[in-house]
Amino acid sequence: MLFFAEVILPLSLAKTFTYSISEAEYHYIKKGMRVAVPFGKSRIYTALVVETHQNQPTLYDAKEIHQILDENPIVTEIQIAHWQWIASYYMCAIGDVYRGAMPSALILESETIISQKTDVFVDESELSDDEFLVYQALQQQSSLKVQDIASILNKKNIFPVIQKLIDKNILVLQEEMLESYKPKLVRYIRLHSKYESNQGLGELLETLKNANKQKEIVLTYFQLIASEKTRGETERSLAKPLTVKKLVESANSTSAIVKALIEKEIFEDYYIQEDRVNFTGETNERELQLSVAQQKAFDGIKDSFIQKEVCLLHGVTSSGKTEIYIKLIEEYLLTGKQVLYLLPEIALTTQLVGRLRAYFGNKVAVFHSKYNNNERVEVWSQVLQNSEKAQIVIGARSALFLPFADLGFVIVDEEHEQTFKQIDPAPRYHARDAAVVLANFHKAKVLLGSATPSIETYFNASSDKYGLVEIKERYGNVMMPDIKLVDLKDKYFRKRMKGHFSDTLIEGITNAIALGEQVILFQNRRGYSPIVECMTCGHVPHCQQCDVSLTYHKHKNQLRCHYCGYSIAKPTHCHSCSSVDLTTKGFGTEQIQQELVSLFPDNKIGRMDQDTTRGKFGFEKIIDSFKNREVDILVGTQMLAKGLDFDNVSLVGIMNADNMLYHPDFRAFERSFQMMTQVSGRSGRSEKQGKVIIQTYNPEHNTIQQVTNNDYSGMYKEQLYDRQIYKYPPYFRIIKITLKHRDFDKLKEGAMWLYQVISQNLNIPVLGPEEPAINRIRNEYIRTIIIKIPTNTSVVSTKNIIQKMLNSFDSVAQYRAIKVAINIDFY
Ligand code: ADP
Ligand code: ZN
Ligand code: ZN
Secondary structure, eight states, X not given: OOEEEEEEOSSSOSSOXXXXXXXHHHHHOOXXXXXXXXXXXXXXXXXXXXXXXXXXXXXXXXXXXOEEOOSSOSSOHHHHHHHHHHHHHTTOOHHHXXXXXXXXXXXXXXXXXXXXXXXXXXXGGGSOHHHHHHHHHHHHOSEEEHHHHHHHHTSSOOHHHHHHHHHTTSEEEHHHHHOOOOOOEEEEEEEOGGGXXXXXXXXXXXXXXXXXXXXXXXXXXXXXXXXXXXXSOXXXXXXXXXXXXXXXXXXXXXXXXXXXXXXXXXXXXXXXXXXXXXXXXXXXXXXXXXXXXXXXXXXXXXXXXXXXXXXXXXXXXXXXXXXXXXXXXXXXXXXXXXXXXXXXXXXXXXXXXXHHHHHHGGGEEEEOTTXXXXXXXXXXXXXXXXXXXXXXXXXXXXXXXXXXXXXXXXXXXXXXXXXXXXXXXXXXXXXXXXXXHHHHHHTOEEEEEESSOOHHHHHHXXXXXXXXXXXXXXXXXXXXXXXXXXXXXXXXXXXXXXXXXXXXXXXXXXXXHHTTOEEEEXXXXXXSBSEEEETTTOOOOBOSSSSSBOEEETTXXXXXXXXXXXXXXXXXXXXXXXXXXXXXXXXXXXXXXXXXXXXXXXXXEEEESTTTSOSTTHHHHHHHHHHTTOOSEEEESGGGGSXXXXXXXXXXXESOSHHHHTOXXXXXXHHHHHHHHHHHTTSOOSSSOOEEEEEXXXXXXXXXXXXXXXXXXXXXXXXXXXXXXXXXXXXXXXXXXXXXESOHHHHHXXXXXXXXXXXXXXXXXXXXXXXXXXXXXXXXXXXXXXXXXXXXXXXXXXXXXXXXXXXXHHHSGGGTTSEEEEEETOX
């Protein structure tokens, strides 16, 4: 009798593969366990078992697996079913989903490159012989391929050895070393380990007899500890860690003195990642009191869950949606079920983790792709075991792939955000939509929250597919901001402009600052100014690799490509005609910041965009200093629009509303509305009514009027009408096929070929092949084909036909090298 395992490989392959296993293995292996398997000439991969069976493959000889890697499944059956849904719905390989879903330490392969972790103490006596050999080899070489280790150990089953070394924090994957993200670390202080048993404390104080300041801080340390000690803990195992900051503040001392004590080996310091601190502070004793409007919404959501699986909470900015989420989470926790809380942006997790930990203590875990492998693996297993420590998981879109044992409730906050849709690489899934499907597998409920819901979601809610609950007022009687429009044409005509600031805006800023309030200015473009132009011949410098003009960054005196990072020094003369008469056009955040410095020389100006938030904790630093009121005016891009809660901002200025409106994109008006409404929502979040000033050349534009009148439903109706006329979602599903190749003619020909076969075989609108507005990126030319599937046409059979056409495309030899990406429900 023959036995087989059906596995998924972490490669862009649509099919599962069959491997041969022994009878004993057949009885041992369960779905969701990993096995190491050979593939191709000499490669080894970590594959996932999705089935065991006795059907010999007919097309090839099944190879034997190398090794079983798990004692128990680490992927659940629901996950496998969900991943298969993603692969089929988003038209990608199941291998792509598997690879995208798993922490990379769990899918080692022979080509994986590993390194030794720097700055860690390794206790060699704790290592097994194999582990020691690997460790030793890494003393000679800074990095090794997994397959090199196979020859060092002279055996092929080496994944478990490496896995152990990763778990022990001795090895890391190379890719991780290259990542720039460093989570924020908090510095803590404790007594040096010498004093672990409390011995020698008397002498310790004796030695400090003549160092008053040092003694003082040690005494303060004991006091702070003592207030904890009543809870029956000893100093070293102190449950609530003490930050250096708190010690220095409480003792009214300085960090120099702490440093001296560390050098004397009286104290030692240590670091913990901020969002991973074991939370032992008091959870909020005070019962959270919902306002009348919040309570009504809360009841409405629960009512809607009786009938429906998904509910939309449409609450204006600052209506207190988070508090409603908290109340709902509370109820689901009582049932022992798990809660998933999705956010559009990793940067927002820190704020939210703090807020949730205050209620739920250690039950909150954070997960996102920027976490290092150990942390991701840790959360993975907590979620799999339904551990209390991860009963609530907060994360960006990839948290959706965790092995939930018993998911009860999913929240998708800011559901309209574009970042929920993955663009590259495959799977190009939408986390909101994939979450609804996941919840369905678990019979869990989904709450979508937004002040500016996407047209699709609002359509689902209005057509009764989803429940709909609205809150139209802000929490605590705070009024909606007062929005004023400034007509730029008129201001320029009457010479009321200084740089890009109208007199109205300058006056607004001046007044706010005089009252000690803060200001946010929004400009949806970074850099100094987008374009440098020759006044003599009109030449504009372009990127060498992409079809875009270069953006001028004054601070670095550079022209930079925002698509590929290419940069050159700012030219002193035109590259085309040598004229020195160069001028700049348009403006970005950097220029606004500079104008502010001269308009408001006495005030502190901050800037938040991709350029300033790049470094370690850049984002948090800027947010912190703004919250602490160290900055009076903050200029920023759309990063500012994402759910930040500042209490002292009384004015928001939108520098130019028009460049958002005229984007060549069917969602441009919807997005402009969302962006402007969200940014406006940062104004006046406490008692006093906030102000918003929008500068525009088109004050009469419908979208701008809708923002001004807080008229979501007007925006919705208008957009819905357009979407129907022009055949867009929610009436049509959009599939976008992107083709790329370095050879312009070959691409053109291939794209035309594909377009023709698809449009001949489908009886629905197929557009293209189009040259996109930016038709070359990183030296690859681009063509796109758009397919629009009306609601009365079967999506599945349409996709099947498209897949067939793509297969034939792939079998044409001269087109094989053309890269094809399929984007379903393209955003
Ligand atoms: P939204 O997410 O709807 O924009 P938030 O949830 O951030 O609004 O709430 C806005 C502000 O109101 C926050 O500072 C929040 O702490 C406060 N708030 C909301 N609801 C309550 C409540 N029931 N009790 C106390 N404070 C609340
Ligand atoms: Zn020129
Ligand atoms: Zn470029």
